[in-house]
Amino acid sequence: MRILILSHRVPFPQNGGYAIVVANTIKGLVNSGHTVSLIALNAKRHNYESHLPDDDLMGKITYWAHDIDTTVTVLDVAVNLFKKTSFNVDRFYDKEFEQLLANDLQAHQYDVIQLEGLFVSMYVDTVRKYSKAKLVYRAHNIENQIWWRLSLQKVDPFKKSYLRMHGRRIKNYEQQQLNLVDAISVFTPQDKATLLEYGIKVPIDILPIGLRLEKYMPDQSLTEFPSLFFLGSLDWLPNREGMEWFLDTFINDITTGDLPVKLYVAGNDIPDRFDDYEALGKVFIQGEVDDALEFVNSKSIMIVPLVSGGGMRVKIIEGMAMQKCIISTSLGAEGIHFTNGHDIIIANNREEFYTAMQKCIRDEHYCMELGRNARRLTEKEHDINVVTQNQVKFFEECCSR
Incomplete structure (x- = not known):
């Protein structure tokens, strides 16, 4: 044709x-x-x-x-x-x-x-x-x-x-x-x-x-565990508002509270005000990265705190292909044939996100198993x-x- x-x-x-x-x-x-x-x-x-x-x-x-x-x-x-x-x-x-x-x-x-x-x-x-x-x-x-x-x-x-x-x-x-x-x-x-x-x-x-799955070849030896990360264009309103909610909600837990983990935020067009969230040795606002897949591979736990938007999230499918442990809202994972707790963890409010992050931070074996299941799902459907x-x-x- x-x-x-x-x-x-x-x-x-x-x-x-x-x-x-x-x-x-x-x-x-x-x-x-x-x-x-x-x-x-x-x-x-x-x-x-x-x-x-x-x-x-x-x-x-x-x-x-x-x-x-x-x-x-x-x-x-x-x-x-x-x-x-x-x-x-x-x-x-x-x-x-x-x-x-x-x-x-x-x-x-x-x-x-x-x-x-x-x-x-x-x-x-x-x-x-x-x-x-x-x-x-x-x-x-x-x-x-x-x-x-x-x-x-x-x-x-x-x-x-x-x-x-x-x-x-x-x-x-x-x-x-x-x-x-x-x-x-x-x-x-x-x-x-x-x-x-x-x-x-x-x-x-x-x-x-x-996805062209041959491009997505994870290397666990280069992955920092535990680490949280977000990757997405912050000129898109749903991404920006979701990350603002996440940062406002958990910044204290990450910097001085009971979440012993570093958070990395990367993507295009990050507003200057996001620099205010940076915390030395804890929260890193990185902006656009040279190699998105290299960045994804280097981190272990992907967060997708979407509270608006629609369709299927490409970054989640990419994260699954890279065997990432993913914590997402129901809206963020919409359309993906996941099983909660098997391929993706679903969290829709502060309590659910906090519980999921605590579990993932403390259990590397669980994170890796979740990632392997996610990869198998992408091979089957994407x-x-x-x-x-x-x-x-x-x-x-x-x-x-």
Whole structure:
């Protein structure tokens, strides 16, 4: 098949969940013998030219990106209060990109065009106008749920109302746009159930996150035990609010209390205020790391304190592939076929997190057994070769309708 992947960000380097999923999808499809093109929006802060795909992928795909400024000013936010749409979606519209996309669609015939998330769905009309390809939407998240769940964490009535307003606007937009495509893929049964509740009429299939498992080779001899760690982009609100809750809740237990362990926080775009959490010899705010898998391998206990968001968390799947002991909220582990206490430990409040951390810190054998079980689960359900086979079958069914 001739497949176009339309993305709202350049998926290179693979330094975040979205980039990992999109890049692995492309590699899986190319390795399966399909012709793949990638067209991406590129926020100007990302120098994608210095982070081209690894291996020889560049010679196997057609690829171009268009710079776009997605910065939102205070004035933009104020003006948006009087509109019916959300600035979070509107900022990804670019007239010049729309014309370039139209030119590409007229020059090339595709069998399937996959929209990677809501922020490129505003180009559906352009795709329909200039292409006869089947249009597939992949829901990386149910976007409005992020805003709604964030609102539940707010006490300030203005902030709560503001977040709910954007949640309603994005929900209306999702319901409208998703019924315009030919098929939808989601990562979790929960997301499929939600879209069905929204009245989405097009076929929906569940395709889990796939990893190239040969890249994930843990070396226990290089792992510090005990140690806690978090890895994720803190420009994503659910990650930031989850870590703020965790740090505010457990900073004293880690620095002066009954948790004899070091905590490492790494990821992209960590706000400066997180530096205030640093504690000499106890809490390390490291920012972006050069090699994410090397960082994960060097630590033993992964924490995922998500209280908002949706979809399947790529970093958890990566942690499982690296045989990490993982403590996560139910929301963080959503969609993963885990057994609590066997593959992952579920903790949804202070008491449960504290108990789980104490047990893991004191019992290295238990942590290692949990990690081995987690790896076996990824081999069974998250091998990119298996996921790609199912994705191709999904595309073929879509084309046959």
